[in-house]
Structure formats: structure tokens, C-alpha cells
Amino acid sequence: MTTGRISASGRYSQLSHWGAFTAVVEQGRFVRAESAPFNPWPSPMLRSMPAMVNSPLRINRPAVRKGWLDKRNRTRSGDANVFVEVAWDTALELVATELARVRAERGAAGMFGGSYGWSSAGRVHHARTQVRRCLFAGGGCVDQIGNYSWGAAQTLLPHVIGTYEPVTGKVTTWPSIIAHCQVFVAFGGLPLRNAQITSGGGGEHTLPAYLRAAKAAGVKFINISPNRADMPEWLDGRWIPIRPNTDTALMLAMAHELITHDLHDVGFLAQHCTGFEQLKAYILGAGVEGSAGDVARTPEWAAPICGVEAATIRELAHQLHGTRSMLSFAWALQRAHRGEQPFWMGIALAAMLGTIGLPGGGFSFGHASSNAIGVPRPPIPGPEMSAGRNPASAHDIPVAHLSEMLLRPGAEYQFNGATRQYPDIGLVYWAGGNPYHHHQDVNQLMRAWEKPETVIVHDSHWTATARRADIVLPATTTLERSDIGGGSRDRFIIAMQQAIEPVGQARNDYAIFGDLAARLGYAEAFCEKRNAAAWIQLLYARQREAAAAAGITLPDHEAWQAQGFAELPKPERDFVLFEAFRANPESAPLSTASGRIELFSERIAAMQYDDCPGHPAWLMPDECLASPPSAWPLHLISTQPAEKLHSQGDFAQPASRVAGHTPLYLNPVDAAARGIRSGDTVRIFNQRGATLGGALIEPGLVAGVAAMPTGSWLRFAPDGTELSGNPNMVSLVRGTSRLTQGCAALTARVEVCREGG
Ligand SMILES: Nc1nc2c(c(=O)[nH]1)N[C@H]1C(S)=C(S)[C@@H](COP(=O)(O)OP(=O)(O)OC[C@H]3O[C@@H](n4cnc5c(=O)[nH]c(N)nc54)[C@H](O)[C@@H]3O)O[C@H]1N2
Ligand SMILES: Nc1nc2c(c(=O)[nH]1)N[C@H]1C(S)=C(S)[C@@H](COP(=O)(O)OP(=O)(O)OC[C@H]3O[C@@H](n4cnc5c(=O)[nH]c(N)nc54)[C@H](O)[C@@H]3O)O[C@H]1N2
Ligand SMILES: [Mo]
Numbered sequence: 001m002t003t004g005r006i007s008a009s010g011r012y013s014q015l016s017h018w019g020a021f022t023a024v025v026e027q028g029r030f031v032r033a034e035s036a037p038f039n040p041w042p043s044p045m046l047r048s049m050p051a052m053v054n055s056p057l058r059i060n061r062p063a064v065r066k067g068w069l070d071k072r073n074r075t076r077s078g079d080a081n082v083f084v085e086v087a088w089d090t091a092l093e094l095v096a097t098e099l100a101r102v103r104a105e106r107g108a109a110g111m112f113g114g115s116y117g118w119s120s121a122g123r124v125h126h127a128r129t130q131v132r133r134c135l136f137a138g139g140g141c142v143d144q145i146g147n148y149s150w151g152a153a154q155t156l157l158p159h160v161i162g163t164y165e166p167v168t169g170k171v172t173t174w175p176s177i178i179a180h181c182q183v184f185v186a187f188g189g190l191p192l193r194n195a196q197i198t199s200g201g202g203g204e205h206t207l208p209a210y211l212r213a214a215k216a217a218g219v220k221f222i223n224i225s226p227n228r229a230d231m232p233e234w235l236d237g238r239w240i241p242i243r244p245n246t247d248t249a250l251m252l253a254m255a256h257e258l259i260t261h262d263l264h265d266v267g268f269l270a271q272h273c274t275g276f277e278q279l280k281a282y283i284l285g286a287g288v289e290g291s292a293g294d295v296a297r298t299p300e301w302a303a304p305i306c307g308v309e310a311a312t313i314r315e316l317a318h319q320l321h322g323t324r325s326m327l328s329f330a331w332a333l334q335r336a337h338r339g340e341q342p343f344w345m346g347i348a349l350a351a352m353l354g355t356i357g358l359p360g361g362g363f364s365f366g367h368a369s370s371n372a373i374g375v376p377r378p379p380i381p382g383p384e385m386s387a388g389r390n391p392a393s394a395h396d397i398p399v400a401h402l403s404e405m406l407l408r409p410g411a412e413y414q415f416n417g418a419t420r421q422y423p424d425i426g427l428v429y430w431a432g433g434n435p436y437h438h439h440q441d442v443n444q445l446m447r448a449w450e451k452p453e454t455v456i457v458h459d460s461h462w463t464a465t466a467r468r469a470d471i472v473l474p475a476t477t478t479l480e481r482s483d484i485g486g487g488s489r490d491r492f493i494i495a496m497q498q499a500i501e502p503v504g505q506a507r508n509d510y511a512i513f514g515d516l517a518a519r520l521g522y523a524e525a526f527c528e529k530r531n532a533a534a535w536i537q538l539l540y541a542r543q544r545e546a547a548a549a550a551g552i553t554l555p556d557h558e559a560w561q562a563q564g565f566a567e568l569p570k571p572e573r574d575f576v577l578f579e580a581f582r583a584n585p586e587s588a589p590l591s592t593a594s595g596r597i598e599l600f601s602e603r604i605a606a607m608q609y610d611d612c613p614g615h616p617a618w619l620m621p622d623e624c625l626a627s628p629p630s631a632w633p634l635h636l637i638s639t640q641p642a643e644k645l646h647s648q649g650d651f652a653q654p655a656s657r658v659a660g661h662t663p664l665y666l667n668p669v670d671a672a673a674r675g676i677r678s679g680d681t682v683r684i685f686n687q688r689g690a691t692l693g694g695a696l697i698e699p700g701l702v703a704g705v706a707a708m709p710t711g712s713w714l715r716f717a718p719d720g721t722e723l724s725g726n727p728n729m730v731s732l733v734r735g736t737s738r739l740t741q742g743c744a745a746l747t748a749r750v751e752v753c754r755e756g757g
Contacts, residue, residue: 279599
């Protein structure tokens with residue numbers, strides 16, 4: 001399928017989630033990604049892009065699993081892994097027929113199209129948007145609510161502060177911190193590796209520059225994390241090692257110290273918050289009705305839970321009193337069992353310190369969880385194509401309930417005060433995500449995956465998910481199509497230009513869904529009479545309109561295309577979260593039930609969830625180092641991989657392996673106790689599964705903690721052991737609580753031993 005538009009050699013403006021770049025093409029082949037000149041800190045991830053795009057692991061033609069094609073058989077025995085390549089026409093007919101059949105037999109509630117995943121930074125060809133748009137326009141499907149990144153926060157924060165916008169990155173901006181903050185407390189640290197990524201792509205990467213400026217301005221940094229390496233050494237931060245999932249206990253004890261020394265900001269708590277009295281009673285151990293127990297949450301109480309000495313907890317409380325502090329919470333803290341509590345208690349602690357709404361002070365989320373958090377930008381939305389409205393949204397599931405939904409159709413569960421029911425799924429449609437990387441407890445997922453009658457996957461590469469589908473359609477990568485790219489927190493809107501011909505018979509997701517919608521008789525509802533180029537035109541026109549409304553002139557379409565990007569200016573004024581609310585809580589109330597910050601929420605209390613009571617509380621996570629000893633003595637945390645985005649291009653990163661496996665970081669004491677040395681192949685296992693890792697000894701890791709990056713492609717030994725090193729072989733499927741049902745991937749106890757030794 002030659003379009004005839006692509007010349008043999010050239011340079012094209014392009015964008016990935018890890019940065020804007022120029023695609024250099026020689027003789028029709030993509031050979032190099034050169035970072036955009038305006039980016040001060042380009043991501044090394046750009047280097048592996050040609051290996052990703054030109055990989056032998058690309059899906060070249062539509063393929064159908066033989067067992068399904070011959071007998072509609074979904075069991076994975078015999079010929080289960082044999083795929084038959086078919087013509088596009090045949091494949092599209094099979095997909096359209098299946099969509100029509102399942103819709104007729106089961107209705108919208110029988111089709112799962114949630115399709116969670118990152119796919120493209122280009123917004124028109126964003127696969128997840130398109131699959132949902134197509135299934136919504138055809139009558140609806142089961143979608144996923146929230147995300148893996150900050151699902152617990154997304155549902156909790158509206159109850160507490162009236163909005164979840166701050167967790168999307170709209171927090172007090174760096175210039176305000178640099179000018180006014182004295183102490184920056186980073187729960188989960190500020191790992192630079194994570195700041196390479198922005199959803200929708202990053203024109204500029206700015207975190208190191210802001211951190212250096214803050215340090216030069218005299219801001220003191222504190223890294224509260226199980227890993228010293230979570231803060232760059234050159235920041236000269238103080239490391240307070242903490243056991244994973246126990247930050248709430250630490251903060252409750254700091255609050256106890258403040259209250260008992262009359263150091264809490266009584267005025268702010270009275271004027272801007274509700275429920276301090278209930279929280280205070282809980283902290284002091286007065287045992288109010290509906291609160292969990294009557295233990296005083298003293299530093300001595302917290303120390304054995306979180307592993308931080310009582311004296312250190314006291315010192316920290318006194319250090320923060322009376323100073324301008326920013327408490328920043330990595331998203332990781334809430335991606336754990338009972339993950340609501342550290343975010344809620346963090347807000348409560350900032351309220352007690354009285355810094356919320358002051359320049360450079362208060363609380364924030366994930367200042368390094370992604371690029372562009374707290375970066376000054378005019379308040380206009382990023383380019384976004386709408387998926388439309390889902391007529392079947394009553395059946396949607398919380399994002400991380402994938403396996404439970406498939407395994408327990410009809411079962412009831414709680415979510416944010418409502419009783420919901422899992423639908424009975426006959427067909428799964430996934431475009432632009434890799435659940436066989438991202439979902440917890442892969443062995444459970446494999447059992448769940450047998451349930452639906454048909455699984456359809458679009459991907460550019462033969463991922464573990466594609467290999468477990470029945471019908472596989474090859475998608476182009478961003479290099480093979482034009483698009484508009486940009487994120488809601490980034491200042492650059494990129495004109496993405498097709499650089500190479502589609503690889504093999506790959507097609508654009510938008511074109512595939514357009515064809516399917518036509519076969520199913522609703523092309524107009526899906527396409528709205530626009531081809532991809534017309535959508536790009538429209539989305540850019542909307543950006544120009546939004547910018548104009550904010551007094552900003554963006555170049556016209558032709559100039560944007562010619563330049564390859566448009567740039568939004570930095571606003572002159574700093575953004576300070578809740579500044580207006582602080583100045584006048586009566587005239588600028590929050591959108592909570594009370595209009596104030598809710599340290600006790602009547603609404604949450606009324607739900608009567610003992611796993612998320614009406615105020616922040618210490619609730620023991622199911623598997624952490626503070627829970628009773630078990631056969632699984634170590635706490636495994638997963639981290640984002642430094643060299644790639646999730647599982648994308650894992651095959652192009654051999655240098656990141658240790659002994660051929662994903663690294664498994666261990667404290668020297670834990671390693672020695674198991675006879676493990678750096679470079680050894682180790683087995684990580686528990687009741688849920690087993691995976692291999694390559695040991696690296698890390699003195700800056702808290703004893704009892706093991707850490708492994710996510711994202712490796714699955715590879716199985718006959719006994720079911722995963723050979724590449726993927727933490728989701730042993731991670732836990734459990735909603736964070738009945739309130740938010742977020743993903744709890746960072747809660748898991750395991751044992752580790754030397755493999756073959
Ligand atoms: N244990 C553990 N698990 C986790 C996490 C954790 O911290 N610990 N983190 C979670 C989080 S926060 C996230 S966001 C998820 C990420 O999970 P995912 O978003 O599912 O991971 P990716 O590897 O980015 O998957 C994107 C897929 O889209 C494909 N793709 C790229 N471009 C296109 C395209 O144009 N069209 C199509 N059809 N496909 C395309 C890629 O090849 C890839 O397979 O993982 C979650 N899983
Ligand atoms: N290079 C790279 N960057 C990425 C991504 C990627 O795939 N690769 N993915 C992006 C995505 S989708 C997301 S959602 C974000 C995720 O951003 P985060 O959730 O912030 O990232 P993580 O690496 O999971 O965790 C950050 C650090 O928190 C620490 N930590 C873990 N548990 C605890 C705890 O209980 N308490 C404390 N105090 N610290 C803890 C860990 O040591 C870890 O290094 O990253 C984004 N950035
Ligand atoms: Mo994420």
C-alpha cells in the first residue's frame with residue numbers, strides 16, 4: 001500500500017511520549033531520532049526508536065489463531081499458538097461478524113472495549129480513543145474507569161479537595177517553589193527516570209533544570225523512600241528510609257507530634273477544613289465512634305510499622321513547623337493496597353502545617369512521577385480527540401478489575417458508594433495496550449483470558465497480549481502516519497509528519513475502525529465525515545481557538561505544519577494550588593460537600609467501608625513488612641523502567657538486562673542471607689507465581705525490600721516460571737479499597753532465592 005507521498009530520504013517532525021524529535025529517513029528507512037532542538041534534556045529512549053520501528057517483531061499481516069479459525073476454540077492446547085495469516089478483507093469480515101454476533105447475543109454489556117494502554121502520543125491515532133469511539137458509536141461497550149497510574153487518587157480526591165486535577169499535574173509550579181519553598185519533602189523521592197515521560201508527548205523536559213535552580217535557591221530536599229536512589233545525589237537531599245506502604249503511619253505520628261506540642265495551624269484548620277476534630281481524636285487515640293481504635297498514633301507507635309525511628313519522626317515534624325514546606329507524594333504511594341490513606345493523610349498534614357495555598361508551599365502529587373508536573377503553562381486543554389459517550393457506561397469496571405470481571409460475571413462489588421455488578425463478557429477488544437505487561441497476577445489473568453469467546457487485538461508488535469488473541473490486526477507506528485501530538489501539561493503542539501511507508505501491511509487504527517464501522521453500518525457516527533487529515537486540521541483549529549481565548553496567537557495550520565510545532569508561551573504569573581481558596585474560602589470554596597478541605601468526609605463515612613473510614617487512618621495493607629511474618633518475607637515494589645515506556649520496545653533494550661533478566665534490586669543483608677551476589681540469576685516467587693531476575697545489590701535499599709522495574713515481555717518455561725523478569729507474575733490483584741478500587745501493584749510479599757544454586 002504505497003501512498004506515493006513519502007520521499008526516500010528526509011527529516012520529519014515527530015513525537016513520542018518520551019519527547020519530540022526529528023525522524024531521519026534514508027532510502028525509505030527510519031534510521032535515527034534526533035531530539036527537538038528546544039528540548040534541554042532529551043530522553044535516551046529516542047536512541048532505540050529505529051530498532052523498535054524496524055523490528056522483526058512487527059506484526060506484518062492480519063493473523064487469526066488457528067484453533068479459533070477452525071473451531072472457534074479458545075482453549076490454548078494443541079495448535080493454540082499457531083497463527084494463520086489472512087488478507088485484510090477476510091480479517092475485517094471476521095471482526096465485523098464477531099462484533100455483530102456478540103452485540104446481538106449479549107448486548108453492549110457483553111463486549112469489553114476498555115482497552116487500557118498508552119499507545120501513541122499522536123491524539124488522532126490514539127488507539128484506545130479509537131477503539132472506544134468505534135464501540136461506543138456502535139451501541140456501547142464495557143469500558144474501564146480511571147487509570148493504573150492514579151486510580152485511587154482519582155476517586156478519593158474529589159471527596160477531599162473537590163477535584164482530582166492536582167494529580168493530573170496541575171500543582172504549584174516550579175518557579176513558585178524555587179522562589180518561596182524552604183523544604184521540599186518528596187515521598188517516593190524525585191526519580192529523574194520517570195520524568196522522561198509525558199502522556200501525549202513532551203516538547204521539553206525540564207525537571208533537572210528546575211531541581212538545580214531550587215537547590216541553588218537554597219531549597220532543602222528530603223527523600224522519604226525505600227530507595228536512596230529515588231533522589232539524584234547532586235540534590236544533596238536527606239534520605240529518610242521508609243518501608244513501602246507505611247507512609248500513613250509516619251505522617252500520623254508527625255501529626256501527633258504537632259498536635260501535642262500545639263504546633264498545628266489552628267486558624268487554617270478552622271477556616272479551611274472540616275473534620276479536624278475527628279481526625280485529631282483518632283490521632284490522639286480518643287477513640288471516636290466510627291474511627292478505628294483508640295491507640296495514640298505516637299512516634300513510638302509508628303516507628304516499628306514504618307521503620308523510621310521515633311526521634312527522626314519528631315525531628316521532621318519540628319523541622320517542618322514554621323517553614324514553607326512542599327509535601328510531594330509520588331503516584332506510587334497510592335498504587336498500593338489502602339493507597340487512599342497516604343494521599344489523604346498527606347493533605348491533612350499539609351493542612352496542619354498551614355502551608356496550603358501559599359507560594360511554594362502545600363502539597364502536590366508526583367512532581368517527578370511524569371515530565372511536566374508543575375511546569376508553567378497556560379490553562380488551555382491539550383489536543384484531544386473525543387471517544388464520544390458510552391451508552392453502556394453503567395457496566396464499566398474500575399480499571400484494575402479486569403481479571404475479576406472475566407472470572408466472576410454477575411458478582412457484585414462496591415465502588416465509591418455504589419453496588420455494581422460485573423458484566424458477562426463474550427468479546428474482548430484491545431487496541432493500544434498490553435495487559436500481559438500491565439495487569440497484576442498474570443497467572444490469574446491467563447485463567448481469566450480463557451473465558452471470553454473472542455479476543456481481538458491491534459498492535460504494532462507481537463506482544464504477549466497479541467500472542468494471546470484470536471484475531472490480530474497490524475497497526476502502524478507513529479512514524480507511519482501524520483498526526484497532532486501534545487499533552488495537557490506540555491507547551492508544545494507537534495505537527496507529526498508521516499516519515500515512512502507502513503511496515504508490512506500495517507494500517508492506521510483510525511482507518512481500521514472506520515472500515516469496521518462501515519461494515520457495521522455506522523460509518524458516519526464514527527467518522528463524522530472526516531478522514532484523519534481533517535481531524536488533525538480540526539484539533540489544531542480548536543487549539544488555536546482555545547489559545548486565542550487566552551490571548552495567545554498560535555501560527556495558522558500551514559505555518560504549524562511548516563515549522564513542525566507550535567509553542568505556548570510560559571505564563572508570567574506562578575500558579576499556586578488553592579491560592580484563591582486560601583485567600584477567601586467563602587468566595588472561592590472548593591467543590592467538596594462542605595466547600596472546605598475534608599479531613600473527615602461525611603459522604604465517605606456514610607458508605608460505611610471499614611477499608612476506608614471517614615478520615616485518614618492507618619489500615620494495614622494486606623502484604624507489607626508491617627503485616628505478620630509469613631513464608632514471603634520480602635516486600636517487592638515494582639518501579640517504572642528507566643530505559644523504556646512500560647513494555648514498549650523491551651526487545652530493543654538488551655543492555656538493561658542482568659544475566660539476561662530484568663534487574664532485581666536487593667539490600668546487601670537480604671542478599672547475603674540468601675547467598676546471592678550481584679549478577680546472579682534469582683527466582684522471585686510467592687503463592688501466585690514465579691519470575692526470574694538478575695540480582696543487583698543496592699545498599700540504598702531498605703532491608704526487607706526488593707525492587708524490580710516493570711515492562712519486560714513475558715517468556716515462559718514449561719513449568720510456568722516466567723524467564724524475563726516481570727513483577728506482575730507475583731503482584732497482587734486487590735482493589736485499594738471499596739471506595740476507589742484502585743490498582744495495588746506495589747503491594748506484594750515474595751521470597752527470593754538463587755536460581756540453580
Ligand atoms: N507491577 C506493576 N504493574 C504496573 C505498574 C506498576 O507500577 N507496577 N504501573 C501501571 C501503569 S501506571 C501503567 S500506565 C500501565 C501501562 O501499561 P500499558 O499502557 O498497557 O503498557 P505499554 O507497554 O505502554 O502498552 C502500549 C501498547 O501499545 C502498543 N502500541 C503503540 N503504538 C500503537 C498504535 O499506534 N496502535 C496500536 N494498536 N498499538 C500501539 C505498544 O506496542 C504496546 O504494546 O502499567 C501498569 N502496570
Ligand atoms: N522511564 C519511565 N518513566 C515513566 C514511565 C515508564 O514506563 N518509564 N511510566 C510513566 C507512568 S504511566 C506513570 S503512572 C508514572 C509513575 O510514577 P510513580 O508512580 O511515581 O513511579 P514509580 O517508579 O512506580 O515509583 C516511584 C518511587 O516510589 C518509591 N516507592 C514505592 N512504594 C513506596 C511507598 O510505599 N512509599 C514511599 N515513600 N515510596 C515508595 C519507589 O522506590 C519508586 O522508585 O511514571 C511515568 N514515567
Ligand atoms: Mo501510568
